[in-house]
Structure formats: structure tokens, C-alpha cells
Amino acid sequence: ETTLTVANWLPPSHPLVSELIVPMTEQIKEATGGDVVANILPAPLGPPAAHFDFAVNGVADITFGVQGYNPGRFKTTSLVELPFLSDSAEALSVAYWRIFDETLREAGEYDDVKVLAVFSHGPGEVFFKDADPTSPDLMQGTKLRVGGGIVHEIVSALGAVPVEGPSSKSYELLSQGVADGILFPYESVSFFKLIPELPIGVSVPGGLYNTSFYIVMNKAKWESLSPENQAAIDSVTGEALARMAGEMWDRADAAGLAAMEGQTTITPATEEQMAAWTEALQPVFDAKLAEVSETGLDGPAIFEALKAEAAKVDISK
Amino acid sequence: MENWPFGMAVLALMLFLGVPISFALTGVGLVGVAAIIGWTPALSLLGSVFFDNGRDYSLSVLPLFLLMGNFVVQSGIASELYTSAYAWLRHRKGGLATATVVACGAFSSVCGSSMATAATMTRIALPSMRKFGYPDQLSTASIAAGGTLGILIPPSVILVFYGIMAQQDIGKLFLAGLIPGLIGIIGYAMAVRLSLHLRKIDLPTEPKLPLLDRIRALKGTAGAIVLFAFVMGGIYFGVFTPTESAGMGAGGAFLLVVLSGKFTWASFLSVLYDTMKTTAMMFFILFGALTFSNYVNMSGMTGDIQNFLSVFGESRLTFILIILCIYLVLGCVLESLSMIMLTVPVFFPIAAAHGIDLIWFGIFVVMVTEISYITPPIGMNAFVLRSVVPDVKLGTIFSGLLPFVVMDILRIALVTAIPGLVLFLT
Amino acid sequence: MSHPADLRPETTQEAAGMSPPVTSSVEPVASLKALGRGGMVLAALGGLLLTAMMGLTVADVIGRYLFNAPIKGAAEMTEVLLCATIFLGLGAVSLSDDHVVVDLVTDRLPDAIQPYRKFAIGLFSAVVLFVVAWRVWIYAGQIGGYGGTTTNLGIPIAPLGYFCAICAFAGGIITAIVSGIMPVLALFGRRRTDRAQSTHDKSTPEG
Ligand code: NA
Ligand code: NA
Numbered sequence: 001e002t003t004l005t006v007a008n009w010l011p012p013s014h015p016l017v018s019e020l021i022v023p024m025t026e027q028i029k030e031a032t033g034g035d036v037v038a039n040i041l042p043a044p045l046g047p048p049a050a051h052f053d054f055a056v057n058g059v060a061d062i063t064f065g066v067q068g069y070n071p072g073r074f075k076t077t078s079l080v081e082l083p084f085l086s087d088s089a090e091a092l093s094v095a096y097w098r099i100f101d102e103t104l105r106e107a108g109e110y111d112d113v114k115v116l117a118v119f120s121h122g123p124g125e126v127f128f129k130d131a132d133p134t135s136p137d138l139m140q141g142t143k144l145r146v147g148g149g150i151v152h153e154i155v156s157a158l159g160a161v162p163v164e165g166p167s168s169k170s171y172e173l174l175s176q177g178v179a180d181g182i183l184f185p186y187e188s189v190s191f192f193k194l195i196p197e198l199p200i201g202v203s204v205p206g207g208l209y210n211t212s213f214y215i216v217m218n219k220a221k222w223e224s225l226s227p228e229n230q231a232a233i234d235s236v237t238g239e240a241l242a243r244m245a246g247e248m249w250d251r252a253d254a255a256g257l258a259a260m261e262g263q264t265t266i267t268p269a270t271e272e273q274m275a276a277w278t279e280a281l282q283p284v285f286d287a288k289l290a291e292v293s294e295t296g297l298d299g300p301a302i303f304e305a306l307k308a309e310a311a312k313v314d315i316s317k
Numbered sequence: 318m319e320n321w322p323f324g325m326a327v328l329a330l331m332l333f334l335g336v337p338i339s340f341a342l343t344g345v346g347l348v349g350v351a352a353i354i355g356w357t358p359a360l361s362l363l364g365s366v367f368f369d370n371g372r373d374y375s376l377s378v379l380p381l382f383l384l385m386g387n388f389v390v391q392s393g394i395a396s397e398l399y400t401s402a403y404a405w406l407r408h409r410k411g412g413l414a415t416a417t418v419v420a421c422g423a424f425s426s427v428c429g430s431s432m433a434t435a436a437t438m439t440r441i442a443l444p445s446m447r448k449f450g451y452p453d454q455l456s457t458a459s460i461a462a463g464g465t466l467g468i469l470i471p472p473s474v475i476l477v478f479y480g481i482m483a484q485q486d487i488g489k490l491f492l493a494g495l496i497p498g499l500i501g502i503i504g505y506a507m508a509v510r511l512s513l514h515l516r517k518i519d520l521p522t523e524p525k526l527p528l529l530d531r532i533r534a535l536k537g538t539a540g541a542i543v544l545f546a547f548v549m550g551g552i553y554f555g556v557f558t559p560t561e562s563a564g565m566g567a568g569g570a571f572l573l574v575v576l577s578g579k580f581t582w583a584s585f586l587s588v589l590y591d592t593m594k595t596t597a598m599m600f601f602i603l604f605g606a607l608t609f610s611n612y613v614n615m616s617g618m619t620g621d622i623q624n625f626l627s628v629f630g631e632s633r634l635t636f637i638l639i640i641l642c643i644y645l646v647l648g649c650v651l652e653s654l655s656m657i658m659l660t661v662p663v664f665f666p667i668a669a670a671h672g673i674d675l676i677w678f679g680i681f682v683v684m685v686t687e688i689s690y691i692t693p694p695i696g697m698n699a700f701v702l703r704s705v706v707p708d709v710k711l712g713t714i715f716s717g718l719l720p721f722v723v724m725d726i727l728r729i730a731l732v733t734a735i736p737g738l739v740l741f742l743t
Numbered sequence: 744m745s746h747p748a749d750l751r752p753e754t755t756q757e758a759a760g761m762s763p764p765v766t767s768s769v770e771p772v773a774s775l776k777a778l779g780r781g782g783m784v785l786a787a788l789g790g791l792l793l794t795a796m797m798g799l800t801v802a803d804v805i806g807r808y809l810f811n812a813p814i815k816g817a818a819e820m821t822e823v824l825l826c827a828t829i830f831l832g833l834g835a836v837s838l839s840d841d842h843v844v845v846d847l848v849t850d851r852l853p854d855a856i857q858p859y860r861k862f863a864i865g866l867f868s869a870v871v872l873f874v875v876a877w878r879v880w881i882y883a884g885q886i887g888g889y890g891g892t893t894t895n896l897g898i899p900i901a902p903l904g905y906f907c908a909i910c911a912f913a914g915g916i917i918t919a920i921v922s923g924i925m926p927v928l929a930l931f932g933r934r935r936t937d938r939a940q941s942t943h944d945k946s947t948p949e950g
Contacts, residue, residue, distance in 0.1 A: 005354070005615075043614045043662065046607075047373065050365045053885065057361035059354065072892035072899075109889075141811060148894030161811050164818045164895065166374065169558065172488055177555025178807075335849035336864050337842030340871040347874070364878030367911075368904055371826040374818045377796065380828060384793060557804045564800025571797070589790035590782070590835060597832025598841060654843075 002036045002225065004028075004217075007051055007060035009044040014191070016213075019248045021064060024116075024215070024241060031232040036225065038062065055216045056112045064215040068149040075295050076104045077212040078288040079303055080120050081150045083281055084206035086310045089253070090246030092210065093119035095309035097242035103302060107295035114222035116215040116237040119245035121185055122253040123207020124151070125266075127198040128181035129174065133267035136276060138202065145170055145179040151209050153284050155183065158277060170194060183208055186256035187249065195259060201266040205274065215241065321616040324349045328609070339598075342605030342658075349612035362611060367604050374560070375481055376603075380596040381563035382472050386428035387588045388570035389544070392577045396441045397537030398423045403445075404534030408525035411518075413449055414459040414509045417442040421463025422502040423538065425470035426545045427570070429477075431653070431690050435464025435698040443706060449521060453709045455512050458691075458717030461698040462505050462725075465687035468653075470498035472548070472566065475686060478603070478657055479679045483665040486676075488552060488559035492742040493680050497732055501687075504724035511720045540577070544569050599654065606658030613662060623667050636671050637733055640664060641685060648689025653697060656689055657682065680739045684732065688725050691718045782838060789831050796824045816896035823893065823903055830910035833872075837917035842868065858930040865923020872915030880908035 006025065010017050017040075025038035045054060049069035054060045067074040068081070079099075086092040100118050131138060139158040146152045146162040155162045163179040165172075167188065173179040174197045182194065185207075189195060215237075222230070260266065269277075292299030324345055331341040343363075351359035370376070389395070402416035402423070409415060421438050428434050438460050446456035468475040471491035480487040513520065526534070548566045551557045557565050574580050629635050647656050661682065668678045690698040693715045703711055732738050799817050807813035814820075836842060852860065883904020891900045 041614055042620070042666065043610070045362065045611055045614065046365050047369050050369045053361070053365065053882075056885075058358040059362045059365075070889075070891055071894045072890040072897065143807070143811070152895050161807070161813060162815075163807065163813060164816070165558070165560075168484070169375075169560065172486065172558045172560070175555075176488075176552065176558060178558055332844075333848045334864070335844050335860065337844050337868055339842060340868040343871050343875070344867070360874070360878050361882065363875065364882030367875050368826070368879050368882050368907060371829050371907065372822040372900075372903075373825075374822050377821045377825045380793060380825065381797060381800070384797060556808050557800075561800050561804055564797050565804060567797045568801040586786050586790055589793050590786035592793055593786075593789035593828055593832040594835040594839070594841065595832075597829050597836050598843060600829040601833065601836070602843060 001034070002229075004036060004038045004061040004221065006038050006040040006062045007045050007054050008040050009046075009048045009051060009065070012040075015187075015248055015252045016064070019251070020241075020245050021215075023244065024237070027236040028233055031236045032229045033232075035229050036233065052113075052214065052216065055218050058218045058220060060218070061221045062116070062215065062217050064213065067212050067214055068147075071148060074109050074212075075291050076100075076107050076109060076297070078150055079104075079292055079299070079306055080118075080212050081210050082285060082288060082303070083154065083204070083208050084278070085123075085210060085307060086206060087123055088246070088310075088313075088315050089120055089122040089210075089249035090243060090315045091310045091313040093242040093246030093249075094239060094313045094315075095306055096120055096212070097239045098309055099302060099306050101238070103297060103305075107297055109295075110214075110216070112219060113216040114219055116217055116233075117241035117245060118212065118214050119242040120249075121211040121213065122187060122249045123204070124183050124185050124209040124211070125201055125203050126181060126183050126208060127189055127194070127202075127264065128200040129177070129197060131181065131200045133200050133202050133265075134270050134273075136270075136272050138273060142180045143178070145173045145182045150284070150288065151183050153287075154209055154281060157280050157284050159280070167192060171197070174198065185211075185249070185253055186260065187252035188256070189264075190256035190259045191252075195263050198264055201260070201264050202269050202273075203266050204269045204277075208277075213245065215245075320349070320352060321613065321618040321621070324612060324616070339601035339605040342602070342609040346605065346608030346610075346612045350608070350615060353612075353615045363608060366607050366611065370604060370607055371600065373481075375487070376477075376600075378472075378477050378487070378560055378563035379474060379599060380592055381567045382429035382474055382477070383433075383595055384588070384592045385472070385563065385566040385570045386430055386433050387592055388567060388574050389424075389427045389541075390433065390437050391579060391584055391588055392540065392570065392573040393579060394427065394540045394544075394573065395420070395424050395437045398541055399438070399441050399445075401534045401537040404526055404531050407523040410522060411451075411455070411509045411513050411520055412522060413442070413446050413451060414455055414512075415506045417446070417456070417459045418463040418505040418509065419502060421460065421505075422466050422470060422498065423541055425466040425468075425498065427472075427541055427548075427566075428467055429472040429474040431465045431467035431475075431687070432697055432701050434467035435461055435690075435701045438464060439702055439706070443702075451520060452516075452518060452717075453706075454516075454713050454717035455509070455518065457699075457702045457706070457709055457714045458512070458721055459505065459509055461691050461696070461702050461714060461718060462508065462721035464698045464701070465690045465725075466498055466501050466505075469494045469501060469680070469683050469687060471495065472563070473683065474599075475654070475657055475683055476679060478654070479661055479682060482658075482661045483675050483679060485679055486559075489676050490679050491552075491559060493676050493739045494683065495742060496738050497680055497684060497728065500728055500731065500738070501725075504728050505721055508720040508724045511723075512717065515720065540573050544573060602654060602658060606662075610662040618663065622663060623670070626667060631671070633671055633673060634733075636668070636673075637681070640668075640681075641729065644682070644685035645688065645692075648685060649692050653686050653689045657686060674736065674740060677736050677739045680732070681729070684725065684729050688722060691715075691722060782835070785831065785834050785838075789828060789835065792824050792828045792831065796821055796828070799824070816893065816898075819893040819896060819898070823898065826903060826907060830907040830914075833910055833914035834917060837914045837921060840918075840922045842918075842922070858926040861926040862923045865919055865921075865926075868922060869915040869919035872911050872918060876908045876911035876915060879904055879911060883908060 006021060008017055029037050045059060048065055051063040051065040052070060055063040067077040080096045096118055139160040142160050143163045144155045144160045145165055146155050147167055152162050163173060170182060170192050171194060174182060174194055189198060289299035289303055328341055328345045347359060347363055350362060399416060399420040402419040403413060406412035406416045417438060421434055425434050442460055443456055471494050473494060476490045476494060477487055480490050547569050548562050551565055552559050552562050626639060629639060665675060669675060690696055699711060699714045702714055703709065799820055803814045803817035883901045886904060887901030892898060
């Protein structure tokens with residue numbers, strides 16, 4: 001029997017842990033007939049950004065996290081984080097895994113680990129303390145809380161003032177009026193208890209951004225497993241795990257949206273707004289896809305393939 | 318996996334042999350982790366602990382609050398506060414000692430550290446109390462105890478550390494500390510009266526000042542009030558976040574130094590040097606504590622202690638009593654910051670499992686830590702007093718502190734009985 | 744939190760009679776005179792970092808609140824400055840041997856063994872710092888290997904790591920010398936004086 005140590009930096013009640021990581025460990029145990037079991041550590045070993053290297057260095061056997069927490073490291077990630085991609089985390093995650101498996105691996109960014117899954121969060125929308133949701137200048141000059149990476153650039157391109165701060169500081173920034181609004185998926189608005197602060201929401205077809213995640217395993221540990229156990233783990237990870245992750249985020253977003261009922265009014269973006277934003281965001285698309293191409297892959301072509309694949313994925317399963 | 322009792326024993330031995338706390342924690346933590354996951358990963362985890370946590374934005378409040386406190390000391394605000402408090406209390410029995418306690422509380426609202434509060438007030442209050450014939454026992458005790466308010470009344474370095482380790486909102490923790498801090502001032506004022514009564518001390522009083530003169534004396538508090546209002550008001554009205562308030566407070570305190578005409582390049586540089594040194598000292602203890610808590614995390618100690626405590630039943634009150642006793646014992650022998658670092662990672666998950674509000678628990682932990690500053694044999698505030706006035710025996714200071722410790726325990730009992738005293742502002 | 748060792752007695756000027764009890768001015772927290780040239784360089788560098796950290800927050804808040812123009816990357820610049828301050832400050836702590844210790848038992852140990860105890864602890868502390876320096880150096884190399892940068896400004900992180908590793912290494916050397924070797928040297932110095940003293944005593948019994 002082999003025990004895999006799983007590093008966790010989230011509260012155990014977070015859906016990413018309770019509805020993805022825990023079921024994943026159960027499925028691995030089942031698929032390997034009890035040969036491979038997992039032990040999820042009770043407290044974080046370090047900040048979230050350190051978790052990819054924890055898997056690389058064998059500090060823990062399995063880790064999960066957000067590629068964007070290590071700026072500069074994962075150039076292919078922006079493909080899945082760009083705006084207007086998909087309304088379904090499940091469709092996008094499955095498509096993302098397929099494209100990753102086919103081509104993105106070649107960029108070499110994940111060579112030091114065994115990748116169990118890459119997947120995407122549900123679409124990011126925009127929320128305000130106070131705003132006219134149909135105004136064509138909705139974002140102009142407003143202070144929007146951003147973490148890092150692509151959201152910073154999207155907010156800037158849309159004419160808003162980015163207010164930087166970690167997501168755990170969102171409540172602090174909004175409740176005290178330092179920021180006027182935020183870009184978040186429904187799930188996060190609810191998780192960080194921001195609903196009472198944000199009465200106005202604008203839903204954007206395809207989302208204003210997405211967040212890419214990874215679940216990876218230490219390479220030496222993987223290679224120490226028998227070929228049978230490796231095959232068994234492969235059967236429950238990869239596309240199956242990406243799909244489970246997407247479903248989990250879609251459920252969490254639906255729950256977040258339901259929690260907003262009566263407190264946050266969600267208005268779909270107008271056609272005029274969408275046209276203006278699409279135009280304003282073109283430079284961000286160009287820059288990000290050029291960055292992907294730096295890895296030797298064809299950024300724009302893969303982006304089109306990802307969009308086409310996401311439209312094809314059957315999410316009725 | 319069950320080697321943690323051995324690890325704890327080695328740590329205790331090293332601490333008692335005088336190995337610096339930071340290096341003892343790092344060494345034991347590293348070897349302990351290596352025993353569980355092997356040397357190569359343990360060593361790479363060490364690199365991550367020291368380098369990643371040093372780049373944590375939330376932790377930037379530490380040097381900046383320290384800087385604010387050091388600028389405040391330099392600006393001379395403390396002596397102005399003392400003068401004002403005395404104008405109101407000079408006609409009362411033991412008025413100077415009560416004024417000392419009140420001035421300590423006021424100074425705590427602009428200084429985040431207990432030892433800095435005690436050190437500052439010693440230089441200002443002790444010579445006056447000696448001049449008026451106050452026994453050393455009472456005067457040193459009122460300063461050492463009053464100084465402990467530094468970590469309860471916001472801003473507070475210890476609350477910042479707690480907030481980071483227990484993942485609690487630092488702004489809320491600050492607000493929660495206000496009322497218990499005010500209760501603390503009242504309690505210590507009563508302890509002064511109690512000391513006079515118990516030891517049958519008769520002290521000279523001065524004639525009561527006319528109201529107008531007393532109001533005029535409040536002028537001296539303007540600097541501190543403006544700075545406190547600027548920091549808390551800035552947070553309240555959303556001009557800046559609690560995290561940013563440290564930098565803004567340091568900037569404001571610097572402005573006070575300049576306005577008070579006390580700015581010199583030499584003293585500016587020495588304030589910065591001292592802040593940098595204290596920052597490094599505290600962070601290396603933090604890194605050590607984090608290395609050690611990784612070992613605790615992997616060794617299964619939290620679960621074992623949880624099981625052990627469950628023997629005493631599930632009641633919240635029992636749990637709090639046990640924790641109080643543990644802290645009182647640890648507080649006797651451990652330096653306060655290290656005590657927080659060592660215990661919070663172990664206790665806060667258990668407190669959460671008991672359904673205890675973690676903001677309340679933070680204030681509780683800070684109040685028991687306050688006691689550790691003034692109990693023998695390791696009582697840092699008593700040491701501060703002793704290092705400034707070497708002619709007073711440590712035993713004298715500690716015996717004078719007894720009524721104050723009693724008041725501390727009463728305050729903890731009160732806040733445990735009525736948790737709303739902590740939580741209603743948050 | 745100020746270390747007790749920094750607090751020297753200060754003479755407080757007292758006012759007389761009816762006037763308020765104190766009119767003292769408080770001296771700076773630490774005196775720079777004792778530091779020597781190395782300390783002055785450290786103080787200047789660290790002062791620069793801390794002033795920048797404070798100024799950055801003030802400028803960011805004022806820019807954001809009054810002009811809707813916050814400083815891009817203020818948070819991550821603060822992080823870089825914080826990290827550099829911590830590791831640079833290690834040198835200052837080591838120079839004055841101000842690492843926090845529990846002196847509950849050690850003060851009661853016989854004086855004769857104190858230098859050896861300090862020697863062993865000084866070397867142990869230095870070894871810990873050397874290991875830290877080594878691992879931070881390796882980690883910085885790893886981050887440099889994949890081109891890790893800060894979030895919004897894209898400042899490379901690896902050079903900061905190398906800087907911290909060098910500081911930790913220097914801190915280890917200073918700790919070994921100041922906390923470990925100097926107490927032993929002082930002991931031998933004292934023995935020589937004692938021997939000279941006792942010879943002198945024998946030859947001149949009346950002294
Ligand atoms: Na305070
Ligand atoms: Na104590």
C-alpha cells in the first residue's frame with residue numbers, strides 16, 4: 001500500500017477540497033483496489049503560490065493550485081483565461097484538458113511533474129457597490145479590485161482603475177469603499193461573503209475572464225507506482241478529473257447565484273457594451289496570444305481550436 | 318509519524334540551553350520534517366518557508382507599525398499624554414500611578430508593541446513617581462502592567478501575527494481589542510487602589526486643578542488623538558485598508574516628528590535601523606515557527622492533542638479553562654511572541670472545532686499573552702523595567718505586579734462570560 | 744517590540760513645583776554610534792528600504808484616493824522591499840547578538856562554562872543560517888529557471904532570492920564570530936590578564 005500526501009491550502013469546507021480533491025482521492029483508492037491511498041494534510045505547508053514547487057520537489061506528493069500565482073512561469077495558461085470563451089466551466093475544462101494533452105504539453109511547462117488535471121473556473125462577471133448596469137461607460141474610472149495577471153490587464157483595458165489586493169482582502173477593500181467593484185465568478189462573490197456589499201452585477205456572455213487550475217503529482221512518486229496502478233490512476237484523472245472539476249465549479253457558481261437572490265440584481269451586458277468591450281480588449285487578446293506563441297506553439301490557432309472544442313463538449317453527461 | 322513528543326522535548330532542551338528561539342525552531346522543525354518526508358524535500362521546503370513568507374504583502378504591516386511606534390516615541394507624544402493624564406488625576410490617591418496606567422493605554426493606541434510601550438513610559442513616568450515618593454514596587458508595576466495594553470489596544474503586532482496564522486481579518490481583530498483594552502485601563506486603575514490599600518501605603522496628593530486648567534491640559538493629547546483618529550478613521554471611511562493603515566500611520570507619525578521640531582537625520586537613521594533590526598528579529602522567529610509548524614502539521618500532533626483534550630469533554634468553558642491554564646504556565650517561561658507562534662497553529666483549529674469565534678479567540682489569546690509579559694520568571698515587561706532601572710530587584714517588580722495579574726484574570730473571566738464585549742464592534 | 748538590551752537608563756529632566764511632572768524629551772531608540780562603519784552602511788540601506796515601503800503606501804493611497812491613479816504594482820513592490828529588509832536586518836541583529844533567547848536556566852549556569860556554551864550555540868546558529876542561505880539560493884535558482892516574476896510589473900524574483908541568500912550567509916558568519924567565537928576569545932584574554940595579575944600579586948604582597 002502506498003500513501004500519497006496531498007497538500008491543501010484551502011479550508012476543508014471549500015468545494016474545491018470537499019467536492020474535488022476528496023472525491024479524487026477516493027476514486028484513486030477505488031481504482032487501484034486500495035493499493036494507493038491519500039492523506040490530506042490538516043494545515044497548509046506554505047502560501048498557495050509555493051504549491052507547484054512542493055510537487056516538483058516532493059514536499060508533498062499531490063498538490064493543486066492556480067498557475068497565475070506563479071507569474072512568468074506558465075505562458076500557455078492565458079489561452080483559457082481570455083474573455084468570452086464559455087459559459088460552462090465543464091465544457092471549457094474538458095476542452096482545456098484535451099488541448100493540453102494534445103499540444104500544450106509540448107511547451108514543456110509541466111515537464112517536472114505528472115499532470116493529473118488542468119481545468120478552468122466558471123466565467124468571471126463584474127459586480128459593483130453602485131452603478132447603472134446598462135451604462136455604456138459602466139467601467140470607466142471605477143476602482144475595481146484585481147488580483148494579478150490577466151484581470152489586471154482586462155480592467156485597465158476597459159478604462160477602470162485596478163485596485164490590487166489578494167482575494168482574501170476583497171471584503172476589506174469593498175466594505176470600506178477602497179474599491180467600487182470586483183471581477184469575480186458567482187462562486188467567489190458568495191465564498192468571500194461579498195454579496196451584501198455588491199447589489200449590482202453584470203453578466204457577460206462567455207465571461208470576462210477565467211482562472212486556470214492544476215492538480216499535479218511528484219514525478220518520482222508517480223514513477224515508483226506499478227504500471228497497473230498508474231493505468232488505474234490515469235483512468236480516473238485527466239479528462240475525467242477535469243470534467244469533475246468543471247462540474248464542481250458550475251455547481252458552485254449556481255449556488256453562488258442562488259445565494260444572491262434578492263440581494264444582488266444581475267443584468268446581462270447590453271449589445272452596445274459587448275461591442276465596446278470586445279474592441280477595447282483586442283489588444284489584450286493580441287498580447288496574450290503572442291505570449292503563448294513565444295513557447296514555440298501557434299497561439300492564435302490553438303486559441304481557435306480551444307473555442308471550437310469547448311463548443312463541441314457534451315455537458316449533458 | 319508519532320515522533321512529535323521527542324521533537325518537543327528536544328526543542329525545550331535547546332531553548333533552555335539558550336539557543337536563540339528562531340534557530341532552535343528552525344533546526345528542530347527541519348530535522349523533524351526530514352524524518353517524515355526525507356531530507357531532499359525537507360530542505361526545499363525550508364527554502365520556500367524563508368523566501369515565500371518573506372514576500373507576504375499582509376506581513377508588511379509589521380515593520381510599518383514598528384516604524385510608526387518608533388516615530389511616535391521620537392515625537393515626544395508620550396510625555397505629553399502623561400502630563401495630561403496627571404492634570405486630571407493628581408488630586409487622587411496614587412494619582413501618578415493611575416495617570417501612568419491611563420497614559421500607557423493612550424500610548425498603546427498609537428504603538429503596536431507592549432515592550433515599546435513599557436520602555437517609553439518607564440523613561441517618562443518613573444522619574445516623576447520616584448520624585449513624589451511612590452514606592453518602586455507600585456511605580457514599576459503600574460508601568461509594566463500598563464505597557465501590556467500595547468498589544469490589545471489597536472494597533473497591535475501580536476494581533477497581526479494571530480490574524481495571519483488563524484486567517485482572520487486584522488481590521489476586525491483591531492476593533493475587537495478596543496473594549497477589552499478600555500476595561501483593562503479601568504482594571505489596572507483599580508489595581509493601583511488595591512495595591513495602596515493592601516500595602517497600607519499613604520501617598521501625597523496635589524490640590525485639584527480647576528476644570529478650565531484640566532481642559533487646557535488636554536491640549537497635550539492632540540498629537541496622539543489626531544494620529545489615532547487618522548489611522549482608525551482612514552480605515553473606517555475606506556480611504557485605506559487596515560493593511561495600508563500601517564504605512565499611513567508611519568507616515569503620519571513621521572509628520573508629527575517633523576511638526577514637533579524633533580527631526581534630526583541622526584535620530585531618523587537610528588529609528589530606521591532599530592525598526593529594521595526588530596523586523597528581522599521577529600521575522601526569523603516567524604520563519605522558525607512556520608518551519609516548526611510544518612513539522613507539527615505533518616507529525617499528526619494537532620489530532621493527538623485534540624484527542625487528548627476531548628477527554629475533558631466537549632464544553633466550550635472547559636476548553637477555555639484548559640487553554641487558559643496552558644497559557645498561564647507557558648507564559649511563565651516563554652517569551653510572548655514565541656508563545657503565540659508556538660501555540661496558535663495548534664490551538665486555533667481546535668477552538669474552531671469547538672465552535673468558538675476566532676476573532677474572540679484572538680482577543681482571548683492576546684489577553685493571556687499580556688499576562689505572560691508580567692509573570693515570573695520570564696516576564697519581558699519586568700525585564701524592560703529592570704534594564705532601565707537596574708537598582709530595582711526583579712522580585713520587587715514581580716511582587717508589585719500581583720494585583721495587576723489578578724485584574725487581568727478577572728478581565729478574562731468577564732470577557733469569557735460576556736463575549737459580546739469583544740464582538741459587538743466587529 | 745524593542746529588545747531590553749537597547750534600553751539604557753535615560754536621565755529625565757524633571758520640572759518642579761506645580762507644573763506638570765515631566766517635560767522630558769525621549770532619546771532615539773537606538774544609538775548608531777556604537778555600530779561602526781558596517782552598521783552605518785546597513786542603517787543607510789535598510790533606512791532606504793523602509794522609507795521606500797512607507798512612501799509607497801502613502802503615495803499609492805493618495806494617488807488612488809485623490810487622483811484615481813494608484814501606483815501600479817505597489818503591493819508587489821512592498822513585498823520585494825519587505826523581503827529585502829528582513830534579510831538585510833539579519834545582519835543588524837547578528838552584529839549586536841540580539842537574537843531572542845530564553846535565559847531562564849542559562850543565567851544560573853556556572854560562569855566557567857558560559858563561553859563554551861555560547862561557542863556551541865553560536866556555531867549551531869551559524870550552521871542553521873548557512874543551510875537557510877544554501878536553500879534560498881537553490882530556490883532562487885529554481886524560480887529563475889522558469890522565469891518567475893512579480894504579478895503586475897514583471898520584476899524577476901530570482902535576484903531578490905540571491906540577495907537574501909547572500910544576506911543569510913553573511914548573517915551566519917557574523918553570528919559565528921560575534922555570538923560564538925568572541926566570547927571564547929574574551930575568555931582567553933581574561934585568563935592572560937588573570938595570570939599576569941596573580942604573578943603581580945605574589946611579587947607585591949602589599950598590593
Ligand atoms: Na497598541
Ligand atoms: Na511570563
